[in-house]
Amino acid sequence: MKHITVAKRACVILTVLLMMVALGACGNSNGLDRKATYTAVIDISGYGTVTVRLDQKAAPITCANFVSLAESGFYDGLTFHRIMEGFMIQGGDPSGNGSGGSGTTIKGEFSANGVKNSLSHTRGAISMARNNLSYDSASSQFFIVQKDSLFLDGQYAAFGYVTDGMEVVDAIAADAEPTDNNGTIPPDQQPVITSVTIVKS
Numbered sequence: 001m002k003h004i005t006v007a008k009r010a011c012v013i014l015t016v017l018l019m020m021v022a023l024g025a026c027g028n029s030n031g032l033d034r035k036a037t038y039t040a041v042i043d044i045s046g047y048g049t050v051t052v053r054l055d056q057k058a059a060p061i062t063c064a065n066f067v068s069l070a071e072s073g074f075y076d077g078l079t080f081h082r083i084m085e086g087f088m089i090q091g092g093d094p095s096g097n098g099s100g101g102s103g104t105t106i107k108g109e110f111s112a113n114g115v116k117n118s119l120s121h122t123r124g125a126i127s128m129a130r131n132n133l134s135y136d137s138a139s140s141q142f143f144i145v146q147k148d149s150l151f152l153d154g155q156y157a158a159f160g161y162v163t164d165g166m167e168v169v170d171a172i173a174a175d176a177e178p179t180d181n182n183g184t185i186p187p188d189q190q191p192v193i194t195s196v197t198i199v200k201s
Contacts, residue, residue, distance in 0.1 A: 082185065106138055110153075
C-alpha cells in the first residue's frame with residue numbers, strides 16, 4: 001500500500017511539472033503568449049478606428065481579460081456611454097449606463113491594490129473602469145484618456161496606449177453632449193463600437 005501511495009504522489013508531481021512546462025512553452029497562465037505583442041483595433045461607427053498597443057508586461061491579467069472579451073465578440077455593438085471632453089471616453093458596458101459588465105471581475109493591477117504597474121494615465125492611455133467599492137471590480141468597461149490625468153495613477157489599471165487614432169477620440173469627445181457633470185450620454189447619442197479586433201505579432 002505504501003508503494004502505491006508513493007507512486008500516486010509521483011504521478012501527481014509529474015503531471016503538475018508537465019503542466020508547468022506546457023504553460024511556459026505556450027504562453028502564460030492568463031492565456032497570452034509572453035513573447036507576442038497584442039494590438040487592439042477599435043472600430044467606432046461614423047468615426048473611424050483607434051489602434052491600441054496592449055502592455056501585458058505591465059498588466060497581464062487586464063490584457064488577457066480584454067483580449068478574451070474582444071476575441072469573443074463581446075464588445076461588438078456596445079457603446080461609449082460616458083464621455084467627458086478634456087478627460088476621457090468610457091465604453092464597454094452591455095447595459096449602456098455604467099452599471100454593467102461581462103459577468104466576471106478581475107484583480108485591479110495598480111499600486112493601491114498591491115500590484116506594480118508603471119503605466120501612467122497620460123493622453124492616449126487605455127485603462128479599466130471600476131466601481132468605488134472594490135479595487136477588484138473591473139470587468140469589461142474601459143476608458144481612453146483624452147488629456148493627461150495623472151491623478152488616476154496607482155488607482156486604476158492602465159494596460160496600454162493608443163498608437164493611432166487619437167483624432168477619433170478627440171472627435172468623439174468634441175461631439176458629445178452629456179446630460180450631467182458625470183459625462184452621461186443619452187442612449188441614442190452613444191457612439192457605437194462596431195468591433196474590436198485583436199492583432200498578435
